[in-house]
Amino acid sequence: MTDDKLGNFYLLSFPLFFLIHTRRIEMNIEIPNEKLFDKDIESIFENPNIQGRGDNYFREAIRYFHWPYGEVHQESLKSGDFHKNLRRLTISMLYTNSQDYVNKIIWSNFEDWIKSRESLIFTSNLFIEIRPLIISIFFELLFDQKISSAQLRIYNEAIANMHNTMKGIALRSKKVRVKMYEDIQQQLKNINQLQVFKSAKLQDIPQETLAKHIGGVFFHTGVVQTTEFITHTLVEIYRNQEIKDNLRQFIQQSSPVISWEVIEQYKYLDYILNESLRLFPLFGKTDRQVTKSLTIKDILLKEGSIIYLNFSLIHKLHWNEPDSFNPSRWGKNQTQIDSPKLSKAQFIPFGIGSRKCPAETFTYNMTKVIVFTIFKRINLSIPSNFIHTRRIPRGVPIVFSLNDDSRQLYSDEESVLNLENKLLISLENRHSLSYEVDELAGLSILGTFTKIINNLKYYGISNFSAFSPLITRIQIWFIFQIKQIQKFRN
Numbered sequence: 001m002t003d004d005k006l007g008n009f010y011l012l013s014f015p016l017f018f019l020i021h022t023r024r025i026e027m028n029i030e031i032p033n034e035k036l037f038d039k040d041i042e043s044i045f046e047n048p049n050i051q052g053r054g055d056n057y058f059r060e061a062i063r064y065f066h067w068p069y070g071e072v073h074q075e076s077l078k079s080g081d082f083h084k085n086l087r088r089l090t091i092s093m094l095y096t097n098s099q100d101y102v103n104k105i106i107w108s109n110f111e112d113w114i115k116s117r118e119s120l121i122f123t124s125n126l127f128i129e130i131r132p133l134i135i136s137i138f139f140e141l142l143f144d145q146k147i148s149s150a151q152l153r154i155y156n157e158a159i160a161n162m163h164n165t166m167k168g169i170a171l172r173s174k175k176v177r178v179k180m181y182e183d184i185q186q187q188l189k190n191i192n193q194l195q196v197f198k199s200a201k202l203q204d205i206p207q208e209t210l211a212k213h214i215g216g217v218f219f220h221t222g223v224v225q226t227t228e229f230i231t232h233t234l235v236e237i238y239r240n241q242e243i244k245d246n247l248r249q250f251i252q253q254s255s256p257v258i259s260w261e262v263i264e265q266y267k268y269l270d271y272i273l274n275e276s277l278r279l280f281p282l283f284g285k286t287d288r289q290v291t292k293s294l295t296i297k298d299i300l301l302k303e304g305s306i307i308y309l310n311f312s313l314i315h316k317l318h319w320n321e322p323d324s325f326n327p328s329r330w331g332k333n334q335t336q337i338d339s340p341k342l343s344k345a346q347f348i349p350f351g352i353g354s355r356k357c358p359a360e361t362f363t364y365n366m367t368k369v370i371v372f373t374i375f376k377r378i379n380l381s382i383p384s385n386f387i388h389t390r391r392i393p394r395g396v397p398i399v400f401s402l403n404d405d406s407r408q409l410y411s412d413e414e415s416v417l418n419l420e421n422k423l424l425i426s427l428e429n430r431h432s433l434s435y436e437v438d439e440l441a442g443l444s445i446l447g448t449f450t451k452i453i454n455n456l457k458y459y460g461i462s463n464f465s466a467f468s469p470l471i472t473r474i475q476i477w478f479i480f481q482i483k484q485i486q487k488f489r490n
C-alpha cells in the first residue's frame, strides 16, 4: 500500500488509528511518585533526552486554547533555534525598562482604572476587575502608549474568551480573537520607535510571527497568569485579618507616596506571594516527552513517553499544615521549623530547567506593586461561603469599594457600611460560588464530565455553553488526530 493510501485508510478509521497511535506512547508517568522524588526533578528536567515538547495531546490542547497564537507559542515549541530566539526576545522585552519606569506605568494605569469605575461601591467579580488593569499595563509597557477604551474592550473580550475556554466555561470564538490579533499587527507598524524592541534582535523574526508571539506570550499567558496570581493573593489577603493588619501597619508607618525601594524591603509581601504560589500554583502540571529511550532508577522510559510534573503535589510535601495559607512560614525562624532547607525543586511555581518561566522576577515585582496599590485604596469583601480552589473556574464574587482616603468622599460612612453588608449578603445567597475541578478544561474524561455537570448546575440545562468542555474536547481530539495523520504521511 502506498503512503497516500495508507493515510486515507487511517483517515477513514479514526478509532483504529487512535488505538495504534496511543500504543506507541509506551508509558506516561507523573512525578513525584514513590520512585522518583522531588530530588530527581532537577536531573529529569535538565536531561537532554527528556526535552521533547509539542507532540502530544496535552500540548495540542494548549495550542488550541491559544489560537491564533498557538503555532508559535513559546511554551509549546520544541527546543531548538526557533524557540531559543523567541525566548531571548521575550526576556529582552520583559527587562528593557527600569523598575521605576514599570512602576510609573502601573500607578498611572491604576489611577485610570479607578477613575473608570462607574460607582464607588458595587458587586463584581475579581477576574473581571483585574484583567483589564493588567491588559492596560502590558499594552503600555509594550507599545509605549495608553490603550484606548475601544482597544481595551477588544483585548479584554479576546483574552476573556481564551481564559474562559481554558476553564471550560466558554467555546473558542475566532471572531473576538482576530480583532486583537489585527490590533497587535497594527501596533507593530511603529516597531522602530518602540522602547521594548530597541534592544531586541528582530532581524530573523517575520512580523507575523512577532505579532503571534506577543499575542500568545504577553496578552494570553502574561495577562491570564498575572490576573490569576493577583486574584488568588487578594482573596487570601482580604479573608485574613492578621495579614490585613500586618499590611495596614506597614502602610501607616510609611510615607504617603511609597517608593519601590520601600516596597522591595517589605519582606512580608514576598512571603504572601510565595504562599499564594505555593498553595495555588498556576500550572497544575506540565509535561516533557522522552525523545530517546532511557532508564532512570530502574524505570525504563521508552521514546515517546510523557513525564508529567505535578506542581501542587510538590508544594505540599515539605510543610506542616500544608493546606493552610500562612505567609509567616516563609520567615527565617518559621522556615527552620517547617522546612529546614528547601531544595531547588521543592518550590517551583515558575518551573525548573532550561524551559522555566522567563518572567519570574518581572511578575514578582509587578505583582508586589499592584497588590500593594490595590490594598492601599480598595476594600474587597468576599462571601464567606466562597470556596477558594486552585482553578477558581468562574472567578471570585466580590463587593468592591474604595477605602481609607477614598472613603472620605462619602458624607455618611455608616450608610456605606450598611450597603456593603447588604451587597455581601446578596452575593452569599447566590448559589454555587465555586466548584473544585482540577482539570484543564476537562481534558480527562472525568474532568470533562465533572465540568459538564458543574456547568449544568450553574447555567441550567437550556444553556448551550454548559456543554463547552465536551465540544472543546472533541474539537481538540480531531485536530490532534489530523496532525498525527499529516505527520505520518510526511
Ligand code: HEM
Pocket (backbone or CB within 6 Å): 074, 075, 076, 087, 090, 217, 218, 221, 222, 223, 225, 226, 229, 277, 281, 282, 283, 286, 287, 348, 349, 350, 351, 352, 354, 355, 356, 357, 358, 359, 363
Ligand atoms: C505568576 C505568574 C506566572 C507563573 C506562575 C508562571 C509559571 C510558569 C511555568 C511553571 C512555566 C514553565 C512551564 C514548563 O516547564 O513547562 C512558565 C513558562 C513560561 N512563562 Fe510563565 N508564569 C507566570 C507569568 C508569566 C508572564 C507574566 C509571562 C510573560 C509576560 C510568562 C511567560 C512564560 C513563557 C513565555 C514561558 C515558556 C518558557 C519557555 O518554554 O521557554 N509567564 N511559566
